Amino acid sequence: MISFFVGLLSIHIAYMFTPSPSVWERKVLIGVGDEQYFNYTFQRNYTGTYYHYVDSVFFDIVSIQNGQLNERKLLRAIDHNDTTTHNDWMHEELVTPTINVSQFLIEKSISPVFPSHTSFKEEFDFNNSGLIIRNGSKSQSIIPLYVVRKHVPWIDQTLKLAILEGNVDAKDNHTQVVSCYFENQYIFLIVQTGGSTIDTDLKQAILPVPLSQYKEGRRSLNRQ
Amino acid sequence: MINNLNQSAHQKNTCCRYALLLMMLCCFVPALSQDKVASTWDRKILLAHDDAHYYMYSIKKSHIEHIHNWIDSVSYQKLSLKDGTIAEQVLLRTSKRTETYDSSSLDDTIINRLNVDSLLSANKLHYIFPDNRGLVEGQLSFNHKGLNLVMEGTNGTQSEVILPLSKVRKHIDWIDELVKQEVLDGKDLLPHLIGLYQTRSYYFIVIQMGDNSGIRDLRQGILPLSLEDLGNAISGLASRLR
Numbered sequence: 001m002i003s004f005f006v007g008l009l010s011i012h013i014a015y016m017f018t019p020s021p022s023v024w025e026r027k028v029l030i031g032v033g034d035e036q037y038f039n040y041t042f043q044r045n046y047t048g049t050y051y052h053y054v055d056s057v058f059f060d061i062v063s064i065q066n067g068q069l070n071e072r073k074l075l076r077a078i079d080h081n082d083t084t085t086h087n088d089w090m091h092e093e094l095v096t097p098t099i100n101v102s103q104f105l106i107e108k109s110i111s112p113v114f115p116s117h118t119s120f121k122e123e124f125d126f127n128n129s130g131l132i133i134r135n136g137s138k139s140q141s142i143i144p145l146y147v148v149r150k151h152v153p154w155i156d157q158t159l160k161l162a163i164l165e166g167n168v169d170a171k172d173n174h175t176q177v178v179s180c181y182f183e184n185q186y187i188f189l190i191v192q193t194g195g196s197t198i199d200t201d202l203k204q205a206i207l208p209v210p211l212s213q214y215k216e217g218r219r220s221l222n223r224q
Numbered sequence: 225m226i227n228n229l230n231q232s233a234h235q236k237n238t239c240c241r242y243a244l245l246l247m248m249l250c251c252f253v254p255a256l257s258q259d260k261v262a263s264t265w266d267r268k269i270l271l272a273h274d275d276a277h278y279y280m281y282s283i284k285k286s287h288i289e290h291i292h293n294w295i296d297s298v299s300y301q302k303l304s305l306k307d308g309t310i311a312e313q314v315l316l317r318t319s320k321r322t323e324t325y326d327s328s329s330l331d332d333t334i335i336n337r338l339n340v341d342s343l344l345s346a347n348k349l350h351y352i353f354p355d356n357r358g359l360v361e362g363q364l365s366f367n368h369k370g371l372n373l374v375m376e377g378t379n380g381t382q383s384e385v386i387l388p389l390s391k392v393r394k395h396i397d398w399i400d401e402l403v404k405q406e407v408l409d410g411k412d413l414l415p416h417l418i419g420l421y422q423t424r425s426y427y428f429i430v431i432q433m434g435d436n437s438g439i440r441d442l443r444q445g446i447l448p449l450s451l452e453d454l455g456n457a458i459s460g461l462a463s464r465l466r
Contacts (some may be wrong), residue, residue, distance in 0.1 A: 024353045028269055042351045057341065057351060080351060091348050097341040102298060102316045106332050111296060111319060112283045114265045114442055117435030118416055177276040179418055182436065202353065 019199035021048040026206040027190060032183040036061050036070060038110060040101075041208060046199065048098035051082035059101050064186060064208045069149035073099045086185075113181045113188070121177040121185050124189060128159060131189075131209065138224050142217035143209055152205040158193045178204070185211045253443055262287045265442035270421060270428055271314070271340070272349035273337055277302050277311060278428070278448055279349060281340070292323040300340050305426070305448045308395035314338050340456040352421045353427065364417065364429065366392070371447065373457045379466040386453055396445030402433050418444070 026042040041058040057077040061071040077094040105112075110125040123133050131143035148155050158174035174193050181188040194201045269281040282299045296319040302312035316338060320331045346350075365372045370389040375382050392399050402416065419430035427449040434442040 026351075030269075042353060044353055055350060076345050076351075078348075080350075091350070093345050093348065097339055097345060100337065100339040101341065102339075103334060103337060106317055106319075106334050109330060109332060111321075112267070112285070112298060114267050114283075114285060114436040115418070115432065117465050118418055118432050120435070 011038050014085065015171065018049060020045060022046045022199050022201050024202040025204055026202075027206055029113055029181055029188055029190065029206055031105055031108075032064075032113055032179055032181075032186070032188070033088075033108065035064055037064055037188065037208065038062075038105065040075075042071075053080050054078065055080065059099060059104075062206070064135065067208075073139070075099070076099070113183050116180045116182055116187075118179075120180045121189075124177040124180075126155065126159065126175050133214070133221060135221050139220055140217045140221040140224070142213050143207070148207060152191050153209045154203050154205070182211070187211060187214055225416060262289055263441050265434075265436055266444055268430070268444045268446050269440070270352055270419070270430060270446055272344055272351055273305065273423065273426060273427075273428075273448070274347075276305055278305055278426075278446070279303075279344065280446060292328070293321060295320045300338065300343075303395075305450075307391075316340075352423060366399065366431075368403055371449070373454070373461055375461055375465060379465070382461060382464055384457045384464070386449060386457040387447070392447060395447050396431070396434065398443050398445065402431070405433070427454060 023046070024044040026040075028040040028042070029037060030040060031038040039060050039062065040058055041056075043056040043058070045054045045056070047053060055076070056074065057076040059073045059075055060069060062069055074095055075097045078092075079092045080094070080095055081090045082088060083090055123135075125132050125139070126133055126148070127139075127141075127146065129141040130145035130148045132139045132141050145155070153174065158185075176192055177189045179190045180194045181190075189207040189209060192202070192204045192206060193208050194203055264287070265285040267281075267283045268281070271279045271281065273279065273455040279300070279302050282301050284297045284299075287403070288294060288296045297315060298317040300312075300314045300316060301310055303310055315335045318333050318335060322329050322331075332419050363374055364386075365374050365383065366388065369402070370386070370392050371387040373386050389399065396402075415431065416431045416433055418432045419428070421428040421430070429447045429449060430444060431447070432442070432444045434440050437444050
């Protein structure tokens with residue numbers, strides 16, 4: 001309980017000091033094709049002051065196979081500036097969207113995706129061998145780390161942090177699966193780390209897991 | 225003359241019968257042509273908010289008879305922060321997929337070419353980011369009283385109502401079902417939380433019930449919570465934990 005109030009207090013205290021620059025990134029999966037998936041990326045860049053930050057919104061087309069960004073369209077860029085440092089915010093829109101996402105998805109016959117049950121995400125975790133699934137104390141690796149790295153480029157950073165904190169039993173509290181989508185013979189995991197304060201990065205990434213690999217992993221786990 | 229009267233009565237009778245038959249057909253034919261919805265999935269994507277409204281996509285899939293036949297719709301919505309009333313709704317797209325033994329078809333239709341990103345940009349509405357500062361999952365619960373803030377104190381677990389159920393219901397009309405389920409499961413926490421978003425004046429709590437496996441309903445709901453309401457709950461709880 002004390003930590004909660006300390007947490008809230010720290011938000012207010014934090015505002016009194018100059019923060020470090022940080023980036024917050026939110027990923028929203030909107031559709032899946034045969035070889036690519038489509039998502040929004042909302043990005044907020046804190047520039048190291050409480051009086052200026054920049055928001056960007058992108059529409060991304062990404063390879064399911066290797067996580068490569070095949071195409072990125074900048075939809076919005078907004079410059080937020082507190083001109084007097086007394087809450088006199090100016091918000092300047094810097095670009096005009098060059099694509100109508102809704103129309104684009106119809107033209108490509110991409111149907112919207114829907115999430116699975118909230119409890120499903122609890123099955124997944126990360127350790128030095130990559131993405132694992134858990135059943136009580138038992139675990140089974142389903143995606144090797146070098147593949148995870150292609151889709152979640154910051155995974156090593158969070159794993160290192162877990163080891164530094166003595167969290168060596170492979171449980172990594174720094175990266176969590178926040179939602180899952182079953183689509184097109186894949187499970188798409190939305191993975192998140194950070195974001196606890198204004199000067200800490202918040203990162204999200206999308207990790208496609210072949211359904212066959214998940215099923216195989218589950219069978220191996222049951223055999224253990 | 226009597227014959228004429230009889231004939232006229234007979235004609236009227238026949239007319240009545242036809243009218244009745246027509247009425248029955250009018251009621252029956254649309255009922256036949258109407259698709260039987262087996263389950264509905266509803267996904268909400270929170271986009272932005274201003275002082276009075278919040279903005280989102282509402283994406284629905286209605287399964288017709290079985291899982292391979294469905295109707296999709298994508299809408300843009302503007303809702304009141306105060307009571308969840310829809311102030312504006314634009315249906316952007318509908319799709320109908322029909323599958324038979326030997327064929328399948330997808331009928332995609334653009335209903336409205338509104339570019340939502342351009343609209344938000346023109347109105348200087350800013351996107352919302354996930355945030356876990358301050359509130360965390362285990363500190364929120366729904367029960368018959370409404371949305372509660374829950375804390376562990378030296379004198380056990382204490383809770384304080386942040387928003388009464390009547391107010392929650394305005395934004396999430398299926399909340400009673402969730403509360404009932406929670407009671408049945410013997411839980412009092414919030415296992416259905418899928419997103420927490422914070423801006424300078426509001427928290428947005430996004431919850432989900434059900435899933436997309438099999439023929440089951442999937443529902444999502446967005447509950448705006450002013451920092452003022454949260455502050456009041458914190459003060460109330462702090463005074464009891466002191």
